[in-house]
Amino acid sequence: MKIPINLYNSLGMALIALLMMAACSPPPTKVSDLAKMQVSRTVQTEQGSPSQELTGVQELPGDEHGDKGAATANKSLARKIASGKQIYVNNCLACHQASGEGIANAFPPLSNSDYLNADVDRAIGILLHGLRGEITVNGNKYNSIMTRQHLSNEEVADVLTYVYNSWDNNKTDVSAARVEAVRSKH
Ligand code: HEC
Numbered sequence: 001m002k003i004p005i006n007l008y009n010s011l012g013m014a015l016i017a018l019l020m021m022a023a024c025s026p027p028p029t030k031v032s033d034l035a036k037m038q039v040s041r042t043v044q045t046e047q048g049s050p051s052q053e054l055t056g057v058q059e060l061p062g063d064e065h066g067d068k069g070a071a072t073a074n075k076s077l078a079r080k081i082a083s084g085k086q087i088y089v090n091n092c093l094a095c096h097q098a099s100g101e102g103i104a105n106a107f108p109p110l111s112n113s114d115y116l117n118a119d120v121d122r123a124i125g126i127l128l129h130g131l132r133g134e135i136t137v138n139g140n141k142y143n144s145i146m147t148r149q150h151l152s153n154e155e156v157a158d159v160l161t162y163v164y165n166s167w168d169n170n171k172t173d174v175s176a177a178r179v180e181a182v183r184s185k186h
Pocket of ligand 1: 087088091092093106107108110113115116123127131132133134137143144145146147149159160163
């Protein structure tokens with residue numbers, strides 16, 4: 001097989017020639033061109049990211065159950081609810097269902113849930129640590145296991161804020177700081 005070997009040889013020669021050229025330092029004009037390219041690249045920065053669409057979310061001022069919203073500052077309630085809805089769809093919907101109705105004898109409801117509304121810190125704890133054993137929700141007993149959810153403080157705050165502000169629950173605005181407080185107790 002002479003032809004391929006010759007081919008390799010000439011390819012090898014070409015490679016060596018290329019390497020030698022590369023070894024020589026490039027002329028100064030090229031260097032400054034390169035520098036310019038670098039600069040123009042770094043100047044191209046991204047514009048602000050598009051703001052999130054807020055859909056189907058209800059505003060809540062002055063509810064009879066009392067809202068704790070105003071105090072929790074830098075992320076608006078509407079934004080928390082919108083992001084919480086997405087987290088719910090990805091992490092909770094499969095068991096607790098699209099409208100929080102749950103599944104009889106298997107997954108307790110989150111809609112109008114007396115258990116949920118009775119204790120916000122307990123609900124935070126369920127997401128952080130999971131829950132097992134018998135509980136009674138709206139008069140029905142459940143005795144199963146919910147595994148802990150691998151969510152950040154902000155995600156837990158958002159998803160619970162969404163749940164609390166949906167389906168006739170008590171409209172609590174859960175802050176990431178409150179989630180952290182529960183997390184640090186255990
Ligand atoms: C794999 C199924 C499953 C997933 C996913 C799941 N849960 Fe649960 N959840 C359960 C079960 C089962 C219980 C009841 C556990 C028991 O019987 O002790 C429960 C109980 C609860 C309770 C307390 C009872 C009530 O109805 O108020 C809350 C609050 C809750 N889950 C919220 C959530 C939220 C929010 C998410 C998503 C971040 C989530 N769960 C994801 C299965 C699940």
